[in-house]
Amino acid sequence: MFEIEVKPSLDKSKVAYKKPDAVIIADQIKKSGTKAMRSGLKKAEDGSLVLDISKKSIDARHGKVTINYRFDFITQSEKDSREDEIRSRALPLIDAFDNGKEYKRPVVVGTGPAGLLAALILAKYGLCPLVIERGPDMDQRIRDTEAFKQGKGSVRSNSNIQFGEGGAGTFSDGKLYSGISSGLKDYVLRAMISHGAPSDIVYDAHPHIGTDRLRNVVTGLRKDIISLGGEVKFNTTFLGYKAENGCLKTITVSDSKAIYEISCDRLILALGHSSRDTFRALNRLGLDMQAKHFSVGVRIEHLRSDIDMAQFGFDSDYSSDITPAIYKLSCDTVTGRKLYTFCMCPGGEVVAAQSDDKSVCTNGMSLRARDNVNSNSAILVPVDSRDYGEGVLDGVKFQEALEHKAFLAGGKSGRAPAVRFSDLLENKPSTMFGKVKPSYMPGVECADLKEVFPEVILETIKDGVGKMGRRIKGFDDPDAVLTAVEARSSSPVRILRDPEHLQSTNVKGIFPCGEGAGYAGGIMSSAIDGIKCANKLADSLLDS
Numbered sequence: 001m002f003e004i005e006v007k008p009s010l011d012k013s014k015v016a017y018k019k020p021d022a023v024i025i026a027d028q029i030k031k032s033g034t035k036a037m038r039s040g041l042k043k044a045e046d047g048s049l050v051l052d053i054s055k056k057s058i059d060a061r062h063g064k065v066t067i068n069y070r071f072d073f074i075t076q077s078e079k080d081s082r083e084d085e086i087r088s089r090a091l092p093l094i095d096a097f098d099n100g101k102e103y104k105r106p107v108v109v110g111t112g113p114a115g116l117l118a119a120l121i122l123a124k125y126g127l128c129p130l131v132i133e134r135g136p137d138m139d140q141r142i143r144d145t146e147a148f149k150q151g152k153g154s155v156r157s158n159s160n161i162q163f164g165e166g167g168a169g170t171f172s173d174g175k176l177y178s179g180i181s182s183g184l185k186d187y188v189l190r191a192m193i194s195h196g197a198p199s200d201i202v203y204d205a206h207p208h209i210g211t212d213r214l215r216n217v218v219t220g221l222r223k224d225i226i227s228l229g230g231e232v233k234f235n236t237t238f239l240g241y242k243a244e245n246g247c248l249k250t251i252t253v254s255d256s257k258a259i260y261e262i263s264c265d266r267l268i269l270a271l272g273h274s275s276r277d278t279f280r281a282l283n284r285l286g287l288d289m290q291a292k293h294f295s296v297g298v299r300i301e302h303l304r305s306d307i308d309m310a311q312f313g314f315d316s317d318y319s320s321d322i323t324p325a326i327y328k329l330s331c332d333t334v335t336g337r338k339l340y341t342f343c344m345c346p347g348g349e350v351v352a353a354q355s356d357d358k359s360v361c362t363n364g365m366s367l368r369a370r371d372n373v374n375s376n377s378a379i380l381v382p383v384d385s386r387d388y389g390e391g392v393l394d395g396v397k398f399q400e401a402l403e404h405k406a407f408l409a410g411g412k413s414g415r416a417p418a419v420r421f422s423d424l425l426e427n428k429p430s431t432m433f434g435k436v437k438p439s440y441m442p443g444v445e446c447a448d449l450k451e452v453f454p455e456v457i458l459e460t461i462k463d464g465v466g467k468m469g470r471r472i473k474g475f476d477d478p479d480a481v482l483t484a485v486e487a488r489s490s491s492p493v494r495i496l497r498d499p500e501h502l503q504s505t506n507v508k509g510i511f512p513c514g515e516g517a518g519y520a521g522g523i524m525s526s527a528i529d530g531i532k533c534a535n536k537l538a539d540s541l542l543d544s
Contacts (some may be wrong), residue, residue, distance in 0.1 A: 001054070002037050004028055006067040009320040018440060021200060022051050024321060025069055040073035048429040049073040057205035060321065060514070065312045067321060071377055083190070090121065090187035090531050093538050103541050105130055106266040107251060109238045112167025113523045114514025115270035116221045117188065118530035118537075123228035125538050130262070131222075132253055134163030134237040134275075138219050145171070148414070151442040154357045155414070158235070161353040161363060162274040163486070165234065166218035168353070169523040173345050173366040174209030174217075175445040176201055178524035188527045195220030198368070206326055210368025210414050231297040240281050241267070241510070248509030265509045267539050271516035272528060273491035274355055276396050283392055288496040288505045291395050292518050295342070295380035295489050296402060297461060298449070298482040299350045299362045300421075301436055302474065307346070310473040317371070324370045327377070337381055339464025344377035346370050349439040352414065352484050359403035360416045360484050362440065374439050378486045381460045395492030402452060406485040409447040416440045417447030417485075422478030424449060425462055434479030444483060452484050494518030502536040511537055 006028050019027070045048040046078040055070040075143045088094075108119045111133040120130040135141060141164030147153040148160070158164070161171045174197075176189065189202045192209065196216040201207035222232055239252040239259065250261045271278055283289055304324050305315045311325035324346035333339055348366030355361075364376045382454060388398035409417035418438050423430040429448040438444040449458060461482070469476030495512035497519075498503045504510040513519065520526040 001070060001072050002040075004069050004071070004176075005032070006069065006321070006356040008065055008067060008322040010314060010318050011320060019263065019321070021053060021056060021069070021203075024067075025051065025053070027070060044073055048075070050076055050079050051118060052079060053203045055205060056200070056203050060311050063313065065314075065322065068521050086183075086186045086190060089183045091124055093125060093301075093535065093542065096293065096542055097127070097538070102265075103127055105266065106537055107132065107264045108268045108270060109512070110167060110270035110272055110516070111165050111218070111222065111232070112270060112272050112514060112516075113169050113527040114247070114520065114530035114533075115268065116225070116259035116530065117191070117527040118268045118270060118534040119225045119230055120191065120221060121531055121534035122538065123225045123230040126229065127541070128229035128231070129225070130234045131225065132236040132238060133165060134158050135160075136234050138165045138170075138215055141165055141170075142215065143320060148352060149441040155352075155354055157356055158237070160355050161351055162272065162355045166215065167272050168363070168488070169526070171211055171351060171353075171365050172217055172334055172343060172363055172523075173211055173348060174214035174523065175343065176207040176524045177205070178522055178535065179534065180525050180528065182528050184528045184531050185524060187531070188524060190223070192217050195224065199275065202385050208366070208368075208370075210370070211365045212367045223449060238269075238271075238278060239286055241507070243507050243509075246506060246508055248507055266511075266540065267509060268511045268513050268530070268533050268537060269495065269517060270513040270526075272514070273516045274488055275516055276400070278395060278506065280393060280424070282495065286335065287507060287510070289392050289493050290354055290496060291385065291390070291392050292490075292492060292494040293382060293384045294399075294492050295340075296393060296453075296457065296485065296486045296487045297339075297378055297380040297401070299376050299440075300379050300465070301350060301374045301376040301481040302477060303436055304347045304373060306477065307375045307472070308476050310475075315485065324375060327472055329468045329471055331461045331464050331471075333426055333463040333467070335458065335460045335463070335502065337460045339460050339468070340380055341468075342380050346375045347353075347372045348376055349374065349441075350376050350416075352416070352440065352442070352456070353488060354403060354407075354414075357414070358407055359400070360410050360414065360485065361403045361488060362416060362483055363488070372387070372439065374436065376439070378480075378489060379461060380486065380489055381457045383457075387454065392493065399487040399492060402485045402487050405452045408446045409449075409451045409484070413445075415443045415445045416483050417449060417452060418444035418481055418483040419447065419449055420478060421465060421476060421480040421482060424458070424482060433481060436477070436479045436481045438481045438483055440483050447484075449482070449484055486538045490521050491516050491518045500535050503540075
């Protein structure tokens with residue numbers, strides 16, 4: 001295994017002509033590589049070896065910036081063996097289903113990363129899953145969200161940044177880095193690459209696809225599922241289930257024409273974290289659930305160039321091979337609560353993530369290029385039963401109340417309440433914005449965030465942002481813009497499941513899955529949970 005450092009180019013004229021990473025490595029080896037690396041490169045160029053990059057990271061410590069690559073030269077057969085091992089981890093039962101036996105079709109609810117990867121695994125086993133999605137396909141979903149963004153329509157309850165093909169993750173940059181350790185990560189990355197994601201996500205230390213590219217990945221996965229015998233029904237809402245003797249028998253769904261039942265004894269429930277009506281329905285039906293801690297806060301925006309300068313010492317816009325700076329921060333505050341950043345979107349925008357026309361909710365996203373003027377992230381405060389009560393659905397009610405207060409503070413028009421950081425410190429609404437202009441569309445309203453948040457949350461934000469400014473120069477910039485409210489960073493409930501078989505603790509045949517069920521937090525962890533649930537479901541069929 002070889003390691004090499006590359007100094008980034010600062011010639012802005014080269015930005016449009018960025019070289020692939022393998023070419024950058026080859027150039028560097030030709031300039032200064034060791035004898036062993038030069039020999040390996042020569043064999044790679046003549047086709048006998050493959051240059052295999054295992055990791056790329058940016059090191060901005062100690063006042064200098066370098067791109068670090070870890071790579072090796074391997075034979076094509078070695079590379080093929082690695083790929084086979086990655087596939088076998090995700091599809092350990094592939095040979096068990098190659099017997100011509102027919103099984104009852106499993107159902108997957110939701111087309112977020114958990115639902116899509118679960119359906120893909122089931123389809124590869126030849127189980128022909130039925131996938132139902134309450135929202136529309138990608139094309140219609142994009143039209144609806146763009147119309148609201150441009151002020152040309154109201155929020156559609158089942159076609160917005162939360163609901164529709166691809167789930168909430170489709171409009172959140174496509175960030176794939178995750179703190180979980182799993183051998184399934186590589187399979188998820190390769191599945192996405194095979195459906196249109198950029199190839200660098202497999203080795204980048206902080207991989208991201210970009211919202212624009214992720215949309216094509218999602219539709220590609222759906223088409224693959226269908227080509228393997230699966231079926232996808234859009235604009236079809238899961239309403240509930242019937243069970244006998246603790247075993248699933250049917251599910252109830254609705255579409256534009258009717259409410260009807262589907263015979264079903266295996267169901268992957270990958271709802272997504274915003275399926276509040278479904279949470280209520282499942283609670284009424286008696287499915288085992290419990291409240292789960294989550295976090296709320298705001299989106300904070302800075303100039304992308306300012307964050308770059310603080311992290312790198314130069315503007316990434318002038319580099320041909322450095323992407324905009326990212327950060328991940330957390331601190332203790334005077335209130336006794338933590339403040340932390342989440343879902344950081346360099347060169348991105350703050351987007352409208354509400355799913356009804358009486359709420360305002362924010363999220364963040366970036367396109368693949370990450371070249372917008374602002375960088376943003378959520379800054380979040382953990383909340384628990386002290387803030388909203390002991391009931392299973394009290395966290396849901398707390399989220400809804402905050403989002404409605406944000407709607408009122410924004411002028412009841414879908415505009416979001418926003419404030420400059422210096423004005424927040426002075427406990428007053430802003431009258432104008434400085435060098436940082438809010439990116440939220442369809443627009444913001446200058447507001448006093450005391451109308452939205454409990455005092456403890458605001459005090460945590462004020463103190464924490466100041467402390468974060470000691471970590472990243474300018475993070476506490478007076479002109480930084482804070483836009484409310486970010487309330488859906490994770491699910492407020494957990495649908496309980498048996499840790500061994502991943503089935504509901506009181507209804508056999510239901511597999512609670514992904515972020516909405518309380519078992520994941522982001523695209524990668526959700527996709528991995530989908531693969532795990534699909535394999536547990538498949539294994540249960542073999543045992544039946």
